[in-house]
Amino acid sequence: MTVASQVKQCVASLKNVEATLNHFAIQSQDREAANIFKDACLTTRRIVVDLERRVGELEFEEPQYKGF
Secondary structure, three states, X not given: OOHHHHHHHHHHHHHXXXXXXXXXXXXXXXXXXXXXXXXXXXXXXXXXXXXXXXXXXXXXXXXXXXXX
């Protein structure tokens, strides 16, 4: 497995985590817990954006990995 494919797999996993955290934030009855889930969701989103930018850099540097 190449570095690019590992990073892409990590991005996909983090998007799943983000969706789960968002779901917990919406479903939580406890306001404090909902805020914690929301903050974690936003942090995860920033990480996903950074990793997606890195995927673009990897694909630019190594065009053979584009689309994998």
